[in-house]
Amino acid sequence: MADTTHDEHTHVGHEEIHLPPNSWVPISTATSITAIFVGFIVGWWLVIIGGVWFILSLAAWFRGARSEFAELHD
Numbered sequence: 001m002a003d004t005t006h007d008e009h010t011h012v013g014h015e016e017i018h019l020p021p022n023s024w025v026p027i028s029t030a031t032s033i034t035a036i037f038v039g040f041i042v043g044w045w046l047v048i049i050g051g052v053w054f055i056l057s058l059a060a061w062f063r064g065a066r067s068e069f070a071e072l073h074d
Contacts, residue, residue: 035050
């Protein structure tokens with residue numbers, strides 16, 4: 001057995017791990033997908049509402065991700 005010790009927490013020159021801020025957008029996206037699937041049972045009007053909600057949620061998610069990416073590389 002080797003007596004070498006490895007200290008994983010002393011890496012020099014590495015940046016911190018980027019964690020995105022808290023957001024309700026993933027929950028909104030998941031709920032909109034649920035509305036779409038429930039709409040297949042209840043009625044097509046719910047599919048349409050869920051689809052519009054899904055598109056708006058994805059747009060908000062991508063907009064937030066793009067702004068975070070731009071801030072990360074500044």
